[in-house]
Amino acid sequence: MFSKACEYGIRAATYIASQSLEGRRVSLKEIAEEIDSPVAFTAKILQQLSRNKIVASSKGAYGGFEIEKSNIERIKLGQIVHAIDGDKVYVGCGLGLKKCNANKPCPVHDRFVAIRDDLKNMLEATSLREMTMGLEVGTTYLKR
Amino acid sequence: MFSKACEYGIRAATYIASQSLEGRRVSLKEIAEEIDSPVAFTAKILQQLSRNKIVASSKGAYGGFEIEKSNIERIKLGQIVHAIDGDKVYVGCGLGLKKCNANKPCPVHDRFVAIRDDLKNMLEATSLREMTMGLEVGTTYLKR
DNA sequence: GTGTACTAGGACAAATTTGTCCGATTTATG
DNA sequence: CATAAATCGGACAAATTTGTCCTAGTACAC
Ligand code: FES
Ligand code: FES
Numbered sequence: 001m002f003s004k005a006c007e008y009g010i011r012a013a014t015y016i017a018s019q020s021l022e023g024r025r026v027s028l029k030e031i032a033e034e035i036d037s038p039v040a041f042t043a044k045i046l047q048q049l050s051r052n053k054i055v056a057s058s059k060g061a062y063g064g065f066e067i068e069k070s071n072i073e074r075i076k077l078g079q080i081v082h083a084i085d086g087d088k089v090y091v092g093c094g095l096g097l098k099k100c101n102a103n104k105p106c107p108v109h110d111r112f113v114a115i116r117d118d119l120k121n122m123l124e125a126t127s128l129r130e131m132t133m134g135l136e137v138g139t140t141y142l143k144r
Numbered sequence: 145m146f147s148k149a150c151e152y153g154i155r156a157a158t159y160i161a162s163q164s165l166e167g168r169r170v171s172l173k174e175i176a177e178e179i180d181s182p183v184a185f186t187a188k189i190l191q192q193l194s195r196n197k198i199v200a201s202s203k204g205a206y207g208g209f210e211i212e213k214s215n216i217e218r219i220k221l222g223q224i225v226h227a228i229d230g231d232k233v234y235v236g237c238g239l240g241l242k243k244c245n246a247n248k249p250c251p252v253h254d255r256f257v258a259i260r261d262d263l264k265n266m267l268e269a270t271s272l273r274e275m276t277m278g279l280e281v282g283t284t285y286l287k288r
Numbered sequence: 289g290t291g292t293a294c295t296a297g298g299a300c301a302a303a304t305t306t307g308t309c310c311g312a313t314t315t316a317t318g
Numbered sequence: 319c320a321t322a323a324a325t326c327g328g329a330c331a332a333a334t335t336t337g338t339c340c341t342a343g344t345a346c347a348c
Contacts, residue, residue, distance in 0.1 A: 001145060004306065007240030014251055027324070041307050047326065060315025061323040077252070096151030097288050107158055107275040107284045108221070111266045115259060122255045131251040140251045144241050148336065171294070185337050191296065204345025205293045294344080301338070308331070314324080 006084040009045045010131075011035040011142045013080055016055055016065050017072045018132040025064040036143035045084065052083040067128065077131070078123035090120060150228040153189045154275075155179040155286045157224055160199055160209050161216045162276040169208040180287035189228065196227040211272065221275070222267035234264060 002010075015034050019026045028046065032039040046065060050057045054075055055065045067075070081089060093100040094112035102109065134140030146154075159178050163170045172190065176183040190209060194201045198219055199209045211219070225233060237244040238256035246253065278284030 001236065001238060002240075004240060007238075010252075011239055011250075029324090038307055040309075043325075044307090044327090050325090057325060058315080059313070059323095059325045061321095062316060063314080063324045065325090092145065094145060094151075095155055095286070096146075096148060097285070101288070104285050104288050105278075105283075106155075106286065107278055108154075108266075108270070109284065111270060115262050115266060118259050118262060122252075122259060126252070126255060134249075134251055139249075140253065141241070141248050142239070142250065144245070144248050173294090182337055184339075187295075188297090188337090194295090201295060202345080203293095203295045203343075206346060207294045207344080209295090290348090292345100292347085294346095296341100296343075298341090299339085301336100303336070304334080306331100306333070309329085311326105311328095313326075316323085317321085318319100 002081060002089075003085055005041075005045050006081055008035065008037045008042055009049060009084045010077060010080050011037065012042060012046060012065075013049060013054060013067070013075070013128060014131040014135070015142055017067050017075075017128040018135045020066045020069065021072060021129075021132060025058070025062075025066040027064040031065065034142060048083055049080065052079075054080060054083060072128045072132070075128045076124050077126045077128075078120070081123055089116070089123075146225060146233075147229055149185075149189050150225055152179065152181045152186055153193060153228045154221060154224050155181065156186060156190060156209075157193060157198060157211070157219070157272060158275040158279070159286055161211050161219075161272040162279045164210045164213065165216060165273075165276060169202070169206075169210040171208040175209065178286060192227055193224065196223075198224060198227060216272045216276070219272045220268050221270045221272075222264070225267055233260070233267075 012031050012035055015031055016026055028043050029039060032042045046055060046057065049055045055067050057065050091099050093106055094108045095106040097106050100109065100113065135142065156175050156179055159175055160170055172187050173183060176186045190199060190201065193199045199211050201209050235243050237250055238252045239250040241250050244253065244257065279286065
């Protein structure tokens, strides 16, 4: 569905958001531990998210990653997916034709588009804030 | 969403089905041409489908691939996806945790499962016969 | 039987994705 | 200023997926 990079990205952003809500800036190392991801690979992904203004990074001692509180409400999953996987979730054809195209549709087009639109809506409706809710009370997890 | 192999597999099976309905057995070469896929790679995938009894192959001159008429009604997309991509569509977690698990869900679990179930239902409800319908009348395409 | 037109299958190659390593740079602190 | 703790970014390595090539075997036609 999503690339590994994207999965790590969402989990990382969610963890950062949960800590930022409590005023804590977190280090790469801590993030990787908390979401159970390879440290160096996670670093790359956080760079991407940083360039895309999804997370804020600060270098140097006591540096790390954080997300502005107002952005935690504002940032939607869709933005993270787009920053890492591009628009393939939105324009890709279910059967691998160059691009999904209603004018020359593949045999699953109608059925597929319905599902893809649901996914799209879900991604655009779900904020980082919502992602953190269950974490605080221990009903959802970022690793197992 | 699906692997390339799976996409080719669905397109190939759909094309074979459409031709089998007209009583024509088709060669690998023709299939690859009609679905615009790499010949040798398509051969591998057809071997898989053949081992899984989704298509029937016959060797030798005038050999090729076909699908029994009754099977065209019976075979669902889900079987093809399962034969090639396994069950990852069904058991995978949206955020990449080992397996989707309602007892220790990730933050997107509920939203994700809803969409995945729709996909699953679609795959299990769509027969090869339905896939071929638009092809005959030129409203759907297997290549562009 | 021989030639021809096919599929089967294994070994290999290329491309992409995932993941590692390390030096450079930045920043807080003493 | 020196040190330590952190991110940045480029080069590299490993793993997976995608794709190619070649040989063997099979069936039909003559
Ligand atoms: S054309 Fe294939 S999904 Fe739209
Ligand atoms: S646990 Fe992540 S989708 Fe179910």
